[in-house]
Each structure stands twice: as structure tokens, then as C-alpha cells.
Amino acid sequence: xxxxxxxxxxxxxxxxxxxxxxxxxxxxxxxxxxxxxxxxxxxxxxxxxxxxxxxxxxxxxxxxxxxxxxxxxxxxxxxxxxxxxxxxxxxxxxxxxxxxxxxxxxxxxxxxxxxxxxxxxxxxxxxxxxxxxxxxxxxxxxxxxxxxxxxxxxxxxxxxxxxxxxxxxxxxxxxxxxxxxxxxxxxxxxxxxxxxxxxxxxxxxxxxxxxxxxxxxxxxxxxxxxxxxxxxxxxxxxxxxxxxxxxxxxxxxxxxxxxxxxxxxxxxxxxxxxxxxxxxxxxxxxx
Numbered sequence: 339x340x341x342x343x344x345x346x347x348x349x350x351x352x353x354x355x356x357x358x359x360x361x362x363x364x365x366x367x368x369x370x371x372x373x374x375x376x377x378x379x380x381x382x383x384x385x386x387x388x389x390x391x392x393x394x395x396x397x398x399x400x401x402x403x404x405x406x407x408x409x410x411x412x413x414x415x416x417x418x419x420x421x422x423x424x425x426x427x428x429x430x431x432x433x434x435x436x437x438x439x440x441x442x443x444x445x446x447x448x449x450x451x452x453x454x455x456x457x458x459x460x461x462x463x464x465x466x467x468x469x470x471x472x473x474x475x476x477x478x479x480x481x482x483x484x485x486x487x488x489x490x491x492x493x494x495x496x497x498x499x500x501x502x503x504x505x506x507x508x509x510x511x512x513x514x515x516x517x518x519x520x521x522x523x524x525x526x527x528x529x530x531x532x533x534x535x536x537x538x539x540x541x542x543x544x545x546x547x548x549x550x551x552x553x554x555x556x557x558x559x560x561x562x563x564x565x566x567x568x569x570x571x572x573x574x575x576x577x578x579x580x581x582x583x584x585x586x587x588x589x590x591x592x593x594x595x596x597x598x599x600x601x602x603x604x605x606x607x608x609x610x611x612x613x614x615x616x617x618x619x620x621x622x623x624x625x
Contacts, residue, residue: 339410341507342417343519345528349501352488355526356470361484364474364518374398374489375466378539379431381458389449392536393459395431402426406436407536408446416512417534420446431459463493463539467500476518480510491535493542502531532580550593551581553604564615568608575605 347355361369376396380386386393391408404426410419424435433456440447467489474482483506491498503522507515522528556574558567578601585594609622 340407340417340419340421341512342419343505343515344417344531344534345503345505345519345523346531347501347503347526347528349488349499351526352486352501355486355503355522358522358525360518360521360525361472361474364476365472366475366481367473369470369472371468371470372398373467374469375464377429377464378462378536379459380462381455382460383458384540385452385455385458386449387540389445391446391449392534393431393436394465394536395426395429397429402428404431404436406440406446407534419534431456433459462543463491465489465491465500465535465539474518476514477510480514481508482506482515482518483508491539491542493539496542498538498542500535503528530580532583550585550591550597551578552597553578553601564612568612568616571608571612572605575601575608578604 374396376394378392378394380393389408391406393404393406395402395404402425404424406422408420410417422436422439424432424439426432426435433450437447437450440450467487470486472484472486474484476482485504485506487500487502487504489500491500505515505519519528554574554577556571558570562570579598582594582598582601585591586598609618
């Protein structure tokens, strides 16, 4: 299971991001860059996507590697997904090599075992990017691979720019990762992204109208503490806001704007509700 954060940054801010003293302060080795390109595959019926999976074959230097991701989800910006990798001889996927890595009898193994799946796979979209990697140690036991990606996703004449910083948590408490990202955000404008490259690429393949997202019901067990209840409630509010962000940013869906406002009102109400027990920073308390 991989835990990661993705933050978007403007191309004009890339140079400033590279030069941040914080990166040099926490880096355990020199950064290095490489050119990456590859292709995502699926069937014409989107078999893999319908099973919550994404498959790409990526070229780095002279070698090829296939990467299968599946499952997981996004909670307050933190992506959690299963990932398997295998070396391949060329630009086409080898499902047998991946099937040997996936847990037998799991739903992922069953999806890969669909009859004649290998023969039905076709290219869906491509990507090409320049990646710079910094290995970081934020504190004792907290290690992160920070990647800066610049490039594009491409499907025929349609394309989507890539300008993002990715933070893959290799070990330790995710809270330390969020703290570090807040430090970076104080120096370079960064915006949390809830979509993976695969999701953005599939949108190029089959553009869909945006759907505003309403709040999910909040379920609290009678045994939770005040702090745990606060985390559940606030996480629920943030998820509603994040899921409507794309519609708000593109400015084409008034219902997304409405649901974003609903999420913000719910968040303010939650902060007022818990203020009796939890001390908030001034930026949240409204003082």
C-alpha cells in the first residue's frame, strides 16, 4: 500500500520550488532527474477502470517497467493505493508477470484473469514528463520521496499539462508529511490535488460532465473520543469541499459552487461545536 500526496504548482513557480532551502535541509541525498514516458492501457470497454485499476508501461532510460495500481482512495488529500511493478522487455504490458505479484484469489487477481484480457488491451493515453526526485528524511522514521513532475498527458489531439509535486510516504507518521507540506506551502503556492494521473488521462479519453458531490452521512460510534469525533466530522467536511473543487476552479458548474459553500458552512459549524474542547489556531478560530 502506497501513501502519497500530490500538490499542483504553476509552471512559473517551478524554479522557486527547486531552490527551496527546505529541500536541501531535509534531503538525505542529492536530487536527480530523468526523462519518463509511457502509455496507459485498458480495453475498449474500460475493464480495468471499471474494476478500480490502472495499468501503464513506463520507459526510463533504456529500460521498461509496468505499473499496476488498484483500490485505495483519497482522504483529506492523502492517496492510498495498492501498487505492483514488474520489469518488461518493451512497451507492451505483461499481465502474467503482474498476476504473479497480486494476491491470489483477490478481486484484483480475478480482474486480471478475465478471458483474453491481454489480447483486448489497447493504448488509452500517453504521458511524457521530466521528473526530479529528492529523497527526504523529515524526522526519525519518517522518510519521503519527493518528485517534481513537468510534462503532459496526451490523447490524440487532446492534452493535459502536468506540473505537480508528489510526496510518497515510505515510512512513518503521515502527520509529519502534512506538517512539511504546510512549510513548503508557506513559501511557494501549492494546491492539493485529489486526482491521479490515470484519472486525468481517462478524462481525456472520455470527457464527462462534472457532478456536484453532496456530503456523505457522518457515522460516529459511541466509543469514540472527542478528538476522534472531531477528526471524522472535519474529514467529512473537507472531503465534500475537495470533491467539488474541480467544478469550482473551472467555473462551469454552479451546483459544485453551492456544494462547496455547504461544505464550508458545515466546517465552520463543526469548529464552533468543538471549540469548547479543542483549542484551534487563530486562523481557524476566526480571531
